Amino acid sequence: MTGAVKAFGAVRAVDGVDLEIARGETVALLGRNGAGKSTALSLLLGLDKPDEGTVRLFGAAPEHAVRAGRVGAMLQDGRPVPRVTVGELVGFVARTYPAPMPVREALALAGVAELAGRRVDRLSGGQAQRVRFAVALVGKPALIVLDEPTAALDVEARYAFWDSMRSYARHGHTVLFSTHYLEEADANADRIVVVDHGRIVADGTGEQLRRAAGGSLVAFDLAGAGTDGLSLLPGVVSLEVRGDRARLRTDDPDATVIALAERGAIRGLEVAPASLDDAFLALTATDSDSTSDSVSGTTSAPASGTVARPASLETV
Numbered sequence: 001m002t003g004a005v006k007a008f009g010a011v012r013a014v015d016g017v018d019l020e021i022a023r024g025e026t027v028a029l030l031g032r033n034g035a036g037k038s039t040a041l042s043l044l045l046g047l048d049k050p051d052e053g054t055v056r057l058f059g060a061a062p063e064h065a066v067r068a069g070r071v072g073a074m075l076q077d078g079r080p081v082p083r084v085t086v087g088e089l090v091g092f093v094a095r096t097y098p099a100p101m102p103v104r105e106a107l108a109l110a111g112v113a114e115l116a117g118r119r120v121d122r123l124s125g126g127q128a129q130r131v132r133f134a135v136a137l138v139g140k141p142a143l144i145v146l147d148e149p150t151a152a153l154d155v156e157a158r159y160a161f162w163d164s165m166r167s168y169a170r171h172g173h174t175v176l177f178s179t180h181y182l183e184e185a186d187a188n189a190d191r192i193v194v195v196d197h198g199r200i201v202a203d204g205t206g207e208q209l210r211r212a213a214g215g216s217l218v219a220f221d222l223a224g225a226g227t228d229g230l231s232l233l234p235g236v237v238s239l240e241v242r243g244d245r246a247r248l249r250t251d252d253p254d255a256t257v258i259a260l261a262e263r264g265a266i267r268g269l270e271v272a273p274a275s276l277d278d279a280f281l282a283l284t285a286t287d288s289d290s291t292s293d294s295v296s297g298t299t300s301a302p303a304s305g306t307v308a309r310p311a312s313l314e315t316v
């Protein structure tokens, strides 16, 4: 995607996205509700046209790749076709692709082999979701696009789903999935693209995102001392105060701790790597979040790296 923009009235659902995905990559599109993930996927699949910019799949217009059977997709909505069985539906889709896998294999991979004879309009939410996965897989497409694939799945089905997805990716296929779940993105993608307000705010591995958002957390008891100057200590990206405990996010924990020691402020000291949650919240901190920061006594300073906005730990 190059400079892709898609607006709905005043909402710029996709707001100038440049994104290139190489063959064989497994990429997570991570963002909160309404971040623009589904709209970006619709543009990519040619279901919607960008207002500005260009979208190309395998070097041509998306429709081209879709028609050639190079793409399989599992979207969030889509009403079940009435009266057909799971086996019939997946078999029908298989016949629209040039070199599909056997229907049995797709049903087994998606964990719905035992539902082959069941009508698709008589499935539970999680079962329907898994059938959609079988539909996406059966054509053995080079690219598979999954919009929040585990949304309706229970824990066991979720594990089974990611196992199947990873084995599909291992065969050299490209996988692009959207999710709200940081852990899923971290555990199953080579690369995480964080989307917020229609824009890409970070792009890298889980580890890179953690580092970009401020590598470590340093917490200590204030023991009645003030917080003046804490956010100016070396390495400090943001300061959060809860009760008598201060939490500093820092990209140089050694320097921060030495400076704290010089202030005599190391009671109950705790140093830990920032979690992916911290990184995500910092990367997607909104203006309204910053307002709540000042209400709750937190100050923040701009972070380095790929962080585009003042980062904050305080968004929950």
Ligand SMILES: Nc1ncnc2c1ncn2[C@@H]1O[C@H](COP(=O)(O)OP(=O)(O)OP(=O)(O)O)[C@@H](O)[C@H]1O
Residues within 6 Å of the ligand: 008, 011, 012, 013, 031, 032, 033, 034, 035, 036, 037, 038, 039, 040, 180
């Ligand atoms: N057809 C539409 N008409 C009007 N507004 C839309 C339409 N589709 C999406 N939007 C708006 O565009 C923004 C992005 O929506 P989108 O569905 O792409 O987000 P998302 O990241 O997929 O969200 P979620 O995680 O909740 O599925 C939202 O503000 C949404 O309300």
